[in-house]
Amino acid sequence: MSDDDGRWLDAHYDPVAGLRTLTPCMTLADLSGDGDGRLVAADLGGGGGGGASMKLKVYGGTALLSESVLLDLPCGLAAFFMDLHEPRVPAVAVASGPCIYVYKNLRPYFKFTLPALNVNTLEQEVWDEAREGHIDPPALKETLESVRKKADVPLSVRSLHFLSLGRQQLQDFVHMHKRQPIKRQTVITCMSTLKKSTADDDGVSCLVVGTESAHVYVLDPEAFVVLAKVSLPAPPTLMDATGQFDVEYRITVACRNGNIYVLRRDCDKAKYCVELSSHPVGLLRVGKNLVVGTMDHNLQAFTHKGKNVWKAALPAAIVSMARMDLPARGLHAVLVALATCEVRLYRDKNLLSRIKTPDAVSAICFGRYGREDGALVMSTKGGALMVKILKRTAQFGEGESAPGPPAAQSVRLNVPKKTKLYVDQTLREREGATAMHRAFHMDLLRLRLAAAAAYARALECSAAPVAWAGPGRSLKVTAAVRGLGPRFTLTLGVQNTAARQPLLHLAVSFLYDRHLYKVSHDFLRIPLLVPGIVYPLQTRVDCASDRGVADVIKVLVLHEGRDAPLVAAHINMPVSEGIH
Numbered sequence: 001m002s003d004d005d006g007r008w009l010d011a012h013y014d015p016v017a018g019l020r021t022l023t024p025c026m027t028l029a030d031l032s033g034d035g036d037g038r039l040v041a042a043d044l045g046g047g048g049g050g051g052a053s054m055k056l057k058v059y060g061g062t063a064l065l066s067e068s069v070l071l072d073l074p075c076g077l078a079a080f081f082m083d084l085h086e087p088r089v090p091a092v093a094v095a096s097g098p099c100i101y102v103y104k105n106l107r108p109y110f111k112f113t114l115p116a117l118n119v120n121t122l123e124q125e126v127w128d129e130a131r132e133g134h135i136d137p138p139a140l141k142e143t144l145e146s147v148r149k150k151a152d153v154p155l156s157v158r159s160l161h162f163l164s165l166g167r168q169q170l171q172d173f174v175h176m177h178k179r180q181p182i183k184r185q186t187v188i189t190c191m192s193t194l195k196k197s198t199a200d201d202d203g204v205s206c207l208v209v210g211t212e213s214a215h216v217y218v219l220d221p222e223a224f225v226v227l228a229k230v231s232l233p234a235p236p237t238l239m240d241a242t243g244q245f246d247v248e249y250r251i252t253v254a255c256r257n258g259n260i261y262v263l264r265r266d267c268d269k270a271k272y273c274v275e276l277s278s279h280p281v282g283l284l285r286v287g288k289n290l291v292v293g294t295m296d297h298n299l300q301a302f303t304h305k306g307k308n309v310w311k312a313a314l315p316a317a318i319v320s321m322a323r324m325d326l327p328a329r330g331l332h333a334v335l336v337a338l339a340t341c342e343v344r345l346y347r348d349k350n351l352l353s354r355i356k357t358p359d360a361v362s363a364i365c366f367g368r369y370g371r372e373d374g375a376l377v378m379s380t381k382g383g384a385l386m387v388k389i390l391k392r393t394a395q396f397g398e399g400e401s402a403p404g405p406p407a408a409q410s411v412r413l414n415v416p417k418k419t420k421l422y423v424d425q426t427l428r429e430r431e432g433a434t435a436m437h438r439a440f441h442m443d444l445l446r447l448r449l450a451a452a453a454a455y456a457r458a459l460e461c462s463a464a465p466v467a468w469a470g471p472g473r474s475l476k477v478t479a480a481v482r483g484l485g486p487r488f489t490l491t492l493g494v495q496n497t498a499a500r501q502p503l504l505h506l507a508v509s510f511l512y513d514r515h516l517y518k519v520s521h522d523f524l525r526i527p528l529l530v531p532g533i534v535y536p537l538q539t540r541v542d543c544a545s546d547r548g549v550a551d552v553i554k555v556l557v558l559h560e561g562r563d564a565p566l567v568a569a570h571i572n573m574p575v576s577e578g579i580h
Helices: 121-132 137-150 157-163 167-177 418-431 433-460
Strands: 008-014 026-029 038-043 055-060 063-069 074-080 091-096 099-104 107-113 188-195 205-211 215-219 226-231 236-244 248-255 259-264 271-275 280-286 289-294 298-302 308-313 318-326 331-338 342-347 350-356 361-369 372-380 385-390 466-470 473-482 487-496 506-511 517-519 523-526 534-543 552-559 567-572
Touching (some): 008 372, 026 074, 038 361, 074 188, 091 188, 121 137, 137 157, 157 167, 205 236, 236 280, 248 280, 280 318, 280 331, 331 361, 418 433, 487 506, 523 534
Parallel strands (some): 318 361
Antiparallel strands (some): 091 099, 099 107, 205 215, 215 226, 248 259, 259 271, 289 298, 342 350, 506 552, 552 567
16 A cells, blocks of 8 residues: 555555445534544445445544444445534434434434325326225236336335235235335435535535435525425435535536536526536535546546536546545545556646555545544455545645646746837848848749749659650640530640650559449540650540539540559549539
8 A cells, every 4th residue: 555656645444444444425524523534434344235234433543432333225325414503513423214313413313205206196096996895806917017017106115016026926915015005216316515605624514315216405594494495307326515505506406317416506407518428426516526436447527617617537437536625725625446456646737646555445525533634544355444634744736647748838937028029130140141141032033942842752753744755755734614504515635845755664553432433434545655745635534423422534645554543633624514
C-alpha cells in the first residue's frame, strides 16, 4: 500500500476489518460533539444471508466503537442535523427498503416509511371476488395476467408473487392472503441531504430520497412529512443536492435511463439536463460544475445547463467516486477509485495524485477523522479498512500531469515603446537598403527555382499535361468536351513536342464510373506521332444516370513497356441536361 508522490501518510490499515460497504453507505461525522470525527458505515453483510449480518458500524481512530443490527439491506446513509437543540449532535439516517431508520446518539430514534402507492382498481376488484369465492385460483391467475398486460398501474408484490407460482400452489396462496389488504410499496434507491433554511455546516437539513417508482421526496427533518414530491422519467440512481429548501435549491439526479435531470424549487417537473453516452456510476458537484463518471471509463464535467466543460479518459472502470474539499488550502477535487486497485485525485481534468491499494476500493470518503481534517478513509471489496492522512506540507500544483504551455510563456517580454521601435526600424531600412534589396532578389530567385523543381517533379510523375517520354522526347495532351448531354463528344489533342524524333507504340485509356457514363471506346491506339502536329482523337460519352450529377473521367496516355502512364489528365464532365 503506497502512493506515487509521497503526499499521503499511512495512518491505519486493517485487512481483516470485515467492512463491506459502498460509498453511499459511508460518511464521516462528529457524533459526540467533541470535535472528533467518526466513521459511520452501513455494512452490507458478507455472506448474502440473513439480516443479522447487516450492521451499522461506527469507528473511532483504529477501533470499532459500536455496531447495531439493520433489518434490511441498506442503500444509503447520511448524517444530518434534524433540530436546533444543544449540544449540536447530528443524527444518522439509514435507508433500507421502503423505510428510513433514524438514529440519534447511536440509538434508534424514528422510523419513516414511504407513502404507499395507488393500487390498480382492476386488481383490487379481482382479489375482492377471490375473497368472496366468486372466482377460482386458475381463473384468478388468468385475469391478473390480462390486467398486468393492459393496465397502466403496475401490480402489487402479492399479485406478482401469485403469478410466479405453480398450479399446485395457487390454492394455498389464495387461502392465506385473500383476507389481507392489498398494498403497493416502493423502495428507496438513493438518498442525500439538503439544507433547510441556512447554509451553515451545522444547519438543519432535510432528507432527499429517490425511489424505484421514479419519484423524489423531500422530507421534513422534524416531523418527517413530505415537503415536496417530483416525478422523474426513470428511477433515480445517483443524487446531489445543493442550496436551501426554503430559499432556492437544485437537486441533480442521474436516472436509470442514462440521463441527468435537475429539480428546482417551485417546479413540478424535472428539467432535462444531460444525455450521457454511457450510464453514470458517480455524480458529484464540484464548485459550479457537475462531475460525472460513466461506465465507458470517462470522467466528464458539465455546467448546470448541460454544456460539457471537459472530459478525461481513464485507464480502467470507475468503481467509486467521492468529493475532496479542503477550504483552508483552496482545494476542491474529485477522488476516483478504479478497478485496477488505484485511487486517483483530479482537479478539473488535471491528475494531481495516485494512490496504489492492495485491493479494489469499493467505498471512499474524505473529511475530518479524529482530529485530522485531511483524512481519506477507504474500504476494499475484500473488507479491509484503510485510513490515509494528507501531509500538511503536501502541495498540488496547477496542471501537474496535464499538457499545456510552458511556464516561460507567461513571462513578460521587455518590449520597447512603439515610437522608439518605429524610429529604430526606419534607421535600419535607411542604412541597409542595398542589403535588403539583394536579399529580396535572392528570395525571388529561390522561389522561381522551387517552382521549376516542382514543375519538373510533376512532369516525372505524369501529373502535368506535358510529359517527358525519354531522352529528347516530350508529349503534350489537351482535352475538350462538346455537347449538352446526355451524349457528349470527348476530343483529345495529342502532340509530339520533341524537335526531331517521332513517338511510337502509344495508346490512350479512359477510367470512369460505369454507373454514370458509357464510353464508346475505352482504349484507343495512337498512330506514329510526327513532331509538331496535333493528332485529334475522338470518342463518344453517354450519360447513363438521371441523378443530375457529374464526375471526372481520367485519361491515361500509355507507352508500351512502361508500367506508369506518360500523361494522366482529369476531365471534369459537365452536368447532363437530361436523359432521352
